[in-house]
Amino acid sequence: MLSFNASDGTNTKTRVAVVAAGIVSPLGFGLQDTLGSLRKATDCVSPVSRFDVSRCRCKTAAQIPDDRLIRSGQKGRKKARLHRASHMMIAALAELFEVDSSFQPEVTIIGTTSGGMSYGEDYYRAVQQHANLRRSPEWIANYPPQKPVLDAQHEFGISAPCFVIANACASGTNAIGRAFECVRSGKYNRVLTGGYDAISELVFVGFDSLQAATPEKCRPFDRDRTGMVLGEGAAVLALENFESAVKRRATILGEIVGYGISTDNHHLTQPDPSGTGPKRAMEQALRSAGYVAGQVDYINAHGTATPFNDAAEGKAISELFGEVPVSSTKSMIGHSLGAAGAIEAVICLLALQSQFLPPNINFRAPDSGFPLNIVANESRDSKIETALSNSFGFGGTNASVLLRKVAA
Numbered sequence: 001m002l003s004f005n006a007s008d009g010t011n012t013k014t015r016v017a018v019v020a021a022g023i024v025s026p027l028g029f030g031l032q033d034t035l036g037s038l039r040k041a042t043d044c045v046s047p048v049s050r051f052d053v054s055r056c057r058c059k060t061a062a063q064i065p066d067d068r069l070i071r072s073g074q075k076g077r078k079k080a081r082l083h084r085a086s087h088m089m090i091a092a093l094a095e096l097f098e099v100d101s102s103f104q105p106e107v108t109i110i111g112t113t114s115g116g117m118s119y120g121e122d123y124y125r126a127v128q129q130h131a132n133l134r135r136s137p138e139w140i141a142n143y144p145p146q147k148p149v150l151d152a153q154h155e156f157g158i159s160a161p162c163f164v165i166a167n168a169c170a171s172g173t174n175a176i177g178r179a180f181e182c183v184r185s186g187k188y189n190r191v192l193t194g195g196y197d198a199i200s201e202l203v204f205v206g207f208d209s210l211q212a213a214t215p216e217k218c219r220p221f222d223r224d225r226t227g228m229v230l231g232e233g234a235a236v237l238a239l240e241n242f243e244s245a246v247k248r249r250a251t252i253l254g255e256i257v258g259y260g261i262s263t264d265n266h267h268l269t270q271p272d273p274s275g276t277g278p279k280r281a282m283e284q285a286l287r288s289a290g291y292v293a294g295q296v297d298y299i300n301a302h303g304t305a306t307p308f309n310d311a312a313e314g315k316a317i318s319e320l321f322g323e324v325p326v327s328s329t330k331s332m333i334g335h336s337l338g339a340a341g342a343i344e345a346v347i348c349l350l351a352l353q354s355q356f357l358p359p360n361i362n363f364r365a366p367d368s369g370f371p372l373n374i375v376a377n378e379s380r381d382s383k384i385e386t387a388l389s390n391s392f393g394f395g396g397t398n399a400s401v402l403l404r405k406v407a408a
Contacts, residue, residue: 015242016183016257017406019250020103022095023346024069024088025233026062026333030095035350037332039379041359044333045218045229051201058213061199062231062334064088082151083116083142085198088234089152092194096236097156100250103238105160105192108149109179110236111171112164112338115145117200148196160192166338168393169302170261171195173341176237176401177259183239190244194236195342203337204230212306220303220328221310221374223365228304231334235342254349257386258291258402260284265396270308272396275316278302281398282320282388289402293321296402297384298357300344302392303328304335313392314370325382327360327375341391345401348387352405357382 023030026044027037037044044062053059069087082090089110097103119139126133141147149162165175172195179193207213207230214227245252262284264277271277286293299321302313305328317326329347336343351358356379363376385405392398 013184014186015255016180017240017242017245017255018237018253018349019240019245020096020100020238021236021253021346021349022092023233023235023343024064024091025235025336025343026064026231029068029091031350034347035354038329038347038350038358039356041361041378042332043361048204050199053204056205056208057211057215058208058229059215060229061204062229063199064232081138081142083119083148083198085116085148085196086142086151088198089148089196090155092234092236093152093156096238100238103190105158105190105238106188107182108153108158108160108162108192109175110149110162110164110193111167111175111195111341112145112197113166113168113171114197114200114203114337116143116147117202118198119143121200121202168395168397169335169337169340170391170393170397170399171338171341172343173345173389173391173399173401174261176256176342176345177261177399179239180256180259180401183241189241191239192236193239194234195339196234197232197337197339199230199232214305217362218305218331218334219362219364220301220305220331220360221314221367221372222363223367225305225307225310227306228330229334231330231336233333233336233339233343235339235346237342237345252406254352255404255406256401257404258285258289260288260400262398263396264398271312271392273308273312275312275319277396277398278313278390278392279316279320281400282316282390285388285400285402291386291402296321296324296386296388298351298387299324299326300348300358300387300389301326301328302390303330303360305330309392311369313390314367314372318370318372323373325357325375326372327358329358331361341389341399344389345403348389348403352384352387352403355381355383357384
């Protein structure tokens, strides 16, 4: 059983280092590709190419090209069998081990919402059409949410037990938070964590049916925002007891210092308009770290560009942090659901390492309902020591993680 102690910031805790990371998203493959695209404020949203969207309001998403997902060593039957999500996890984990080849996790905690959803779609269509079900064992075997994680672990000889967190759009951040608690409590020395999600037709059409997806540009926190766009990707982080990492002379990319979680139970899809849920998650992350709001230098917001979500989060941020710089990188890469929190945590690490503020593109006019210091349209250099990453999901689930730069 996974065992950890919740942290309240009152006792001496083990420091938690990030010793390696890997990422694949529409911004690129790897940390350097991602950093370059962030610096350039690259808009990765394009017309959907994976399935028919002719009857949908929204016709765009941020997608990863298939030809870059398949590693050269994965050929023949294995290449054809694995789900795209497995290839994403393998690509992200490959980079992590390039950074730290000796990292061996005791446990793996990964967030997702969709698993191998598109294989479920294929199976359903085949049954409905009375088609040949020759591939049904492949579809069924690769459908469960743990399968991409196990595929990636198998690729690199990892035998650690795997735990999957599916907690709506906060899944990736909650996975990192739980992994952080595992190491901070002293119960575990090394934990692999992160999140993944591959775009699927069922999820795309679902958000479109809710009219949460926009037929226009994604404009987080903009006065005229009209909704979200979907994205996809995977990111993984290697967390380790700080003293252990120093002792074995590992490269330390950053430090996770706080984690907060809350729920407001206001509505199935809409947050409490007061912003109380997001605010409590951010406050708890600060308490967990022993920080005050004035010590946070940058916030990577959940920022989906839906009217209600941005209003609630914007209100909470402005009340708690005032003029701290804020951006939603979903404006560039869409909302990758269970992967979003992991991808955005890695983006925060890059911001801390390279001392810049990632941009919130497509921003035209501020919303008078919540005064925020938006990093509008272009990245900018800035001295930042701490960054907060937010993820808020359906059902009122809210999570925040606080990251800190480690002195060279």
